[in-house]
Amino acid sequence: MKKLISEQLVEYLENRDTKYVFGLCGHTVIAMLDALEKSEKLKYISVRHEQIASTAADGYARATGKASVVMCHLGPGLTNATTGVANAQADSIPMVVIAGDVPSYYFGKHPHQEVNLHADGSQYEIYRPFVKRAFRIDTPELFPEILDRAFRLAESGRPGPVLISVPMDMFSRELDTRFFERVQNNNLKTIRPSLERETAKKIAKLLVEAERPVIHVGGGVILSKATEELKELVEYLDIPVSRTLMGQGALSDRHPLMLGMTGFWGTDFINDKTSNADVILGLGTRFAEADSSSWYKGVTFNEDNTKFIQIDIAEEEVGRNYPLEIGAVADIKLALQEILKAVKEISGPIERKGLKEEIAKFKHDFKEANKKIENDLRFPMTPQKILKDVREVLPEDAIICTDVGWNKNGVGQQFDIVNPGTIIHPGGFATMGFGSAALLGVKLAKPDKKVITLIGDGGFGTNPSVLACAKEYNIPVVWVVMNNYAFGTIAGLEKSHYNHNFGTVFKIDGEPYNPEWADIAKGYGIKAKKVKSAEEFKEAFEEALNSNEPYLLDVPMENIPVPTDGIWNINDIYTPKDNVFEGHLMSGEATRSSHVSTD
Template identity: 65%
Template sequence: MRDLVANQLIKYLERRGVKHIFGLCGHTNIAVLAALSKSEKIRFINTRHEQIASHAADGYARVTKKAAVVLSHLGPGLTNAATGVANAALDSIPMVVIAGDVPSHYFGKHPHQEVNLHADGSQWEIYRPFVKRAWRVDRPDLMPEILEKAFALAESGRPGPVLVDVPMDIFSKEVDVELFDRLDLNNKFIHKPSLDEELAAKIISTLAAAKNPVIHVGGGIILADAAKELQEFVDHMAIPVSHSLMGKGALPDDHPLTLGMTGFWGTKFINDSCKNADYILGLGTSFKEADCSSWYPEFTFSFPPTKLIHIDIDPSEIGRNYPTEIGAVADLKQALTVLVRVAKKLYPVARKNAAMEQTIANQRKDFKANNAKMEQSDAFPMMPERILADVRAVLPRNAIITTDVGWNKNGVGQQFPIYEPGSILTPGGYATMGFGSPAALGAKVADPDRVVVSLIGDGGFGQNPAVLATAAIENIPAIFLIMNNRAFGTIAGLEKAHYDTTFGTLFEKDGESYSPDYAAIAKAYGVEGVKIQSAAEFKPALEAAIKANKPYVLDVSMINNPVPTAGHWNIMDIYSPGKKVHHVSTN
């Protein structure tokens, strides 16, 4: 029996359990859309820009912990999507991008929209630097095995996106259905490596003998769905836990042994706790620059004299940035399961660390007290601390937050408590402006019963305002909370501090501060929109938005004060050598 490749592609995705595809039409992929129109199991989320599609798929994958699917057109469609796919790659998010391409029989003739200046028929190579692998399907009979490999690679080992590039004529050719049917015999789950008990015992004994051990966790804990095992291990061994930006929420922020986020936006107490540790157990973390104060030993981590035990699914991360005394390649969920079992065998009675718990409690109390004035301020434009405090007070414990860059990422990492693992979605490695609002669409599609709020600056929201069209048409009730400081605020603060100018960073018209009316824009798209006029209006407006259960925009004017910093970033040394300068307020 023979059938069109496009039809069999959709049937394969259905059998694989794919429920949503994010994308945009083009003449190279309409055969797939036609096949998709007949599906009763897959919903197509139609976006107005491919970057929105790839960011939405990213948010979706972070919530479902399965590979999301993006459907793209060739040329400008594929390059539009590239930013979102690269963001997913740097944050290890599984994704399968299926892109149309020029007809195979026109390779080298420079047909419509072919990327052809230096290589013919090679648009797929654009993605090679950041995807785990890029395939071009040169024959119909290769499509089934490439699809199977694509999903397996995206979800196995260190997760990440892959590209399946398909010349448009391949979609419309017939293929033997048996080639797809035989794939059903394949197990779709690939088991990942674990720790042996001997190594686990060595790690446990080393940590138990340490004077000031710290566990430092990254986003790998969330990706491995290992938060429950992490908490069980921490509760038994009584070791304090710091985290990277991507590791926020792996252990709830109200757990008595959660230190908080390290690095440039970490507090002095958190950074000092890591710097003064004799042993650090790194779990699912790459020790990236922002989390490690540009690797300057006087600020956050100091290896040596601190010694490092590092467990990660990716062997290339072990020893990359710091020397490692014990390194192990393992899936974090399985590794922690073994560590818990061995810990309970070696130490049947759970260890206690009352002194550290009290120290952490005191530090939290002091930090909260120092922020109280800003959190309670009635100033308008609002203080960012007041915005975050009001949001946390209103949201349910399990609400999903998506962030962008600036205050809504750095300030949230430092000051906004996260209580449920995986409930904060943030652009880490790529720090992509414009991620937050499309990611909220994907998160809400993935888990419609949870409240989803995108905390996003006006600069970030302005990148992809067409997200509102998708929210309206698809009836995706995410809340877009625009922290509007009429600027690329973080960069403005940097430029002002180091060069005494804000050129190119403030949004102005004829010398006056300028902002579109995002509430009015929302209404034009058919989405509810409210422009907040005072600090007192904000909290009730957010409560109303949650209750409405429909797409909603809140445009909140905000003072552009910098996020307090205690760590270091070596760009400061590049801007102002030999000086102690960070950011300043532009208000």
């Protein structure tokens, strides 16, 4: 029996239990829209800009752990979606992008919107740098196999996005159903690798015998759902845990062994613990620049003091930035299970005298130092006051999508996350506008949870048409726009080095300027309020959270810096130091006080 490929594609997605397709129309995908319109199981979420589609799909995938689906048009549709897709790649998020293309029989003739500067019908080449694979459908019979491979690739190994470029005529061709039936029998899961027994024993021995061990965790722990195994190991061996921004939530920020975030937005206490560790077990982390203080020796990490162990699902990340005592490619959850077995064979529980008390004192002193500013009622509000009020009102199982600036860096440093998967950061790409769209996908995936974004006015201003999507599909989320009338992080960085903020603040005739975000939201049919005082915010936020409909709060905020005890090399580029050359210390040691604040 023959059926249209578009109809069989929709049936394939339904059989994979795909619930949503995020996209924007175009003439190349109308046949696909027709098939989606007939589906009773698959819902199409139409947006007003393709970056919203790819970013909402990113949020959905993070919340479900399954590959999300984006559908877009060729040319500008494909290029508009690039930033959201690239952001997903940087943060290891599974996604399948189905993009319409020019008719297969017109390749090279320059049909409407074809990309063919260097090769005919080559639009899919645009995505090669940031997808795991870019497919183009040249043969209808291979479509089912390519589709199946795309989902497997997206979800296996280090997860990430995959592109399928589909000439528009392929959607409208008939294909014998046996080709799709063949892949329907394919097992959807790929078994992930664990640690060899001997490797687990070596790692266990190093951890048990270490005097000053630290477990350093990244987003890979959360992606592999290894949080319970991590908790059991650290409590059994009484090992302190440091984390990256993306590792927030892998172990509760209130756990007595959780140190906090390392690197540039870390603190001296945390960076001292990691730089003086004799053994560090890195789990699901790339030891990236911000988390490692630009790899300056002795600031956050120090290979002269430390034996590094690194476990990651992506072999290309193992040993990239630090010399390793042991490097292993494995799923973090399975690896920790093996390490736990090996540890229990060679040692009973370990207690490190005074460690928990030392961590508790640091946390208490840090919070005490912040109390005055987080209780300050001046207006515009301090970011610390905004975060304090949000934490007091927001349920601990609610989900927060951050963006770029205080809402990401300050949250990573100062905002306690208790449950894994309840904080979603745009880490690797740090994309402005991420939070305002990602929360749409998160809420669709988790309809029973409260979902908010903490986002700057610069980030929200990149794509306010997210409001239209939320209204059209009644997605009850809350946007908290932390409004400092600037690209605040860059304004602070520029001011620190050049004593001006040209091109980074929003002004007309010398006065702060922004669109009235609350009025704009109301124009979209969204409930909204502009906060007029610090005393008003908490009650307004509670009202928005409990409204059970889309709600925007415009919150004027002072642009003050996130405390930064680490180092970021960009500061030494803008203001060169005699003992630093191209990221390397030429003499002496780096001092954390040499940094310049960037918020």
